[in-house]
Amino acid sequence: xxxxxxxxxxxxxxxxxxxxxxxxxxxxxxxxxxxxxxxxxxxxxxxxxxxxxxxxxxxxxxxxxxxxxxxxxxxxxxxxxxxxxxxxxxxxxxxxxxxxxxxxxxxxxxxxxxxxxxxxxxxxxxxxxxxxxxxxxxxxxxxxxxxxxxxxxxxxxxxxxxxxxxxxxxxxxxxxxxxxxxxxxxxxxxxxxxxxxxxxxxxxxxxxxxxxxxxxxxxxxxxxxxxxxxxxxxxxxxxxxxxxxxxxxxxxxxxxxxxxxxxxxxxxxxxxxxxxxxxxxxxxxxxxxxxxxxxxxxxxxxxxxxxxxxxxxxxxxxxxxxxxxxxxxxxxxxxxxxxxxxxxxxxxxxxxxxxxxxxxxxxxxxxxxxxxxxxxxxxxxxxxxxxxxxxxxxxxxxxxxxxxxxxxxxxxxxxxxxxxxxxxxxxxxxxxxxxxxx
Ligand code: NAD
Numbered sequence: 001x002x003x004x005x006x007x008x009x010x011x012x013x014x015x016x017x018x019x020x021x022x023x024x025x026x027x028x029x030x031x032x033x034x035x036x037x038x039x040x041x042x043x044x045x046x047x048x049x050x051x052x053x054x055x056x057x058x059x060x061x062x063x064x065x066x067x068x069x070x071x072x073x074x075x076x077x078x079x080x081x082x083x084x085x086x087x088x089x090x091x092x093x094x095x096x097x098x099x100x101x102x103x104x105x106x107x108x109x110x111x112x113x114x115x116x117x118x119x120x121x122x123x124x125x126x127x128x129x130x131x132x133x134x135x136x137x138x139x140x141x142x143x144x145x146x147x148x149x150x151x152x153x154x155x156x157x158x159x160x161x162x163x164x165x166x167x168x169x170x171x172x173x174x175x176x177x178x179x180x181x182x183x184x185x186x187x188x189x190x191x192x193x194x195x196x197x198x199x200x201x202x203x204x205x206x207x208x209x210x211x212x213x214x215x216x217x218x219x220x221x222x223x224x225x226x227x228x229x230x231x232x233x234x235x236x237x238x239x240x241x242x243x244x245x246x247x248x249x250x251x252x253x254x255x256x257x258x259x260x261x262x263x264x265x266x267x268x269x270x271x272x273x274x275x276x277x278x279x280x281x282x283x284x285x286x287x288x289x290x291x292x293x294x295x296x297x298x299x300x301x302x303x304x305x306x307x308x309x310x311x312x313x314x315x316x317x318x319x320x321x322x323x324x325x326x327x328x329x330x331x332x333x334x335x336x337x338x339x340x341x342x343x344x345x346x347x348x349x350x351x352x353x354x355x356x357x358x359x360x361x362x363x364x365x366x367x368x369x370x371x372x373x374x375x376x377x378x379x380x381x382x383x384x385x386x387x388x389x390x391x392x393x394x395x396x397x398x399x400x401x402x403x404x405x406x407x408x409x410x411x412x413x414x415x416x417x418x419x420x421x422x423x424x425x426x427x428x429x430x431x432x433x434x435x436x437x438x
Pocket of ligand 1: 011103
């Protein structure tokens with residue numbers, strides 16, 4: 001199959017490279033000239049484990065190429081995916097669909113034969129209808145079908161998720177789209193990955209419902225963690241105790257500083273707006289959004305309280321900035337609110353992140369950066385673990401303590417146990433754990 005991927009970011013580049021690896025001929029398009037130039041030189045504009053090797057292999061095999069010119073490749077494509085960004089629209093919280101609609105107009109003008117146009121971006125219910133209308137209006141002679149195929153990959157494990165998905169969801173209105181979509185995912189059919197064909201609007205909603213449910217689950221355990229702190233219970237054990245129930249499941253039950261990232265915050269908000277527009281409010285999700293927003297700044301208050309109520313002039317080491325490990329993505333990372341609140345209160349922050357520091361610099365203002373976790377601890381009055389990178393899971397706690405001016409570890413991911421921190425001479429504050437732990 002000839003596939004064009006419009007948008008070569010976290011989703012477009014991974015999907016494009018994986019489709020090429022399935023044996024398809026893939027052209028990845030982006031209007032960001034810098035990104036395309038870097039890809040053409042053999043570089044990778046983002047950090048995603050394994051992506052450099054996958055891209056290099058498929059470029060070398062002649063199946064994967066990069067361009068800023070959409071028209072040529074689209075004219076020859078069997079399937080064109082739209083994988084552009086759908087960020088929160090400024091002012092009202094709806095998804096900003098201008099990139100999707102812009103791409104639809106450009107695709108429309110370039111179509112030469114029957115082509116399936118697929119929204120892989122996360123788009124609100126009804127976007128496929130509007131894409132169809134735009135294409136027809138722009139090019140009345142075009143022969144096309146519009147399908148929905150939301151992406152469920154997770155940054156940090158994106159290739160594995162794409163190649164071994166829990167399920168593939170495809171929404172179609174025109175039966176002519178079915179064959180090409182089956183062809184595109186044929187290798188996964190052979191792997192017995194469940195493929196759910198459904199209507200387009202249902203497919204669009206599945207993506208938002210999935211993300212909203214996961215965000216709700218995280219927010220639920222975060223509130224339970226707060227209650228644990230008040231009543232002397234341990235949220236780690238509560239999570240285990242409920243997660244072993246198959247009806248609940250153990251995933252997404254890790255208490256922490258609140259969800260962030262490029263998807264949950266914007267998608268929960270966009271779903272809330274869609275539901276309000278249709279006079280069918282989703283109160284659970286409205287509450288999830290509000291609780292999570294408050295939580296990020298509450299984490300800065302937690303650090304301040306652990307430091308005796310005043311951080312002015314004191315040095316705080318921050319370990320981990322990205323919204324989760326194994327990515328350089330800083331979008332809506334809890335670290336942004338936490339660092340901001342601490343510096344607002346007069347603290348001096350020195351941060352270290354294995355991959356995220358370049359992306360963090362424009363977002364975090366006037367802070368210092370360290371070259372290792374141990375350097376971040378040097379002379380610090382507290383060390384705050386914000387993102388649970390593997391590199392932070394086996395730190396030499398005694399070595400950290402020896403470098404600190406005041407031995408306090410605030411562990412917002414419960415990576416360490418209070419007992420092991422105490423054994424290393426550190427005062428320990430975790431999330432949802434009793435002070436006196438075994
Ligand atoms: P991104 O910002 O990393 O990439 C989007 C790319 O699209 C950018 O490089 C931008 O330059 C390009 N672009 C915008 N308009 C274009 C146009 N008209 N022509 C060519 N290129 C254009 O975004 P992302 O994280 O890859 O997300 C893309 C979509 O996938 C979003 O809707 C997102 O919600 C969804 N999604 C993301 C993830 C994730 O983990 N990042 C997971 C599942 C779904």
